Amino acid sequence: MAAWRATLQRAAQLAAAFLRDRSIEVRAHSLVVPQDLSGSARVAAGAARYARECTACHLAPGVTRAQLRRGLYPHPPNLAEQRPPDPRRAFWVIKHGIKMSAMPAWGTTLEDAAIWDLVAFLEQLPAMTAEDYQRITR
Numbered sequence: 001m002a003a004w005r006a007t008l009q010r011a012a013q014l015a016a017a018f019l020r021d022r023s024i025e026v027r028a029h030s031l032v033v034p035q036d037l038s039g040s041a042r043v044a045a046g047a048a049r050y051a052r053e054c055t056a057c058h059l060a061p062g063v064t065r066a067q068l069r070r071g072l073y074p075h076p077p078n079l080a081e082q083r084p085p086d087p088r089r090a091f092w093v094i095k096h097g098i099k100m101s102a103m104p105a106w107g108t109t110l111e112d113a114a115i116w117d118l119v120a121f122l123e124q125l126p127a128m129t130a131e132d133y134q135r136i137t138r
C-alpha cells in the first residue's frame with residue numbers, strides 16, 4: 001500500500017513538473033532577448049544584484065553555504081553548477097517566480113532591464129571562478 005502511494009505521489013510530482021516546464025516554455029517563447037546581453041555593464045550590474053538578493057538561496061562560486069537554503073523544499077539549484085539557463089526562460093522565471101516554491105516573483109520590484117541584467121550575469125556565472133566572482137562583485 002505505502003509503496004503504491006509513494007509511486008503515485010512521485011508520478012504526480014513528475015507530471016506537475018513537466019506541465020510547469022511546458023507552461024514556462026510556452027510563455028517565455030515570445031520574449032525578445034536584448035542584443036547587448038553579453039555586455040560587461042549588464043553582467044556587472046546583474047552580478048551586484050545577484051550577490052545581494054540571490055546567493056542566500058542559489059550560492060555562487062566561493063559561496064558554498066547559506067542558512068536559508070538548507071530548509072527549502074524544493075531545494076534551490078546551485079546556479080553556478082549547472083548549464084546556463086535559456087535566457088528567455090530565466091527571464092520569465094525571475095520575473096514571475098515559481099509557484100509553490102521559495103522562488104520569488106521579482107517582477108513586482110524590478111524593472112525588466114534589471115531582470116535582463118540578472119539573466120546576463122547568469123549566462124556567465126557557470127564559467128566564473130571564485131576569484132572572477134569576487135572581482136566582479138567587489
Ligand code: HEC
Pocket residue numbers: 049050053054055056057058072074075076077085090093094098101102103104106118
Ligand atoms: C528564498 C529563496 C530564493 C531566492 C532568494 C531566489 N531564488 Fe531562484 N529559485 C528558488 C527555488 C526554490 C528555485 C527552484 C524552484 C523549483 O524548481 O521548483 C529557484 C529557481 C530559480 C531559477 C530556475 C532554475 C532552473 O534551472 O530552472 C532561476 C533562473 C532563479 N531561481 C534565479 C534567481 C535569481 C536571479 C534570484 C535573485 C534575484 C533568485 N533566484 C532568488 C529560490 C530562490
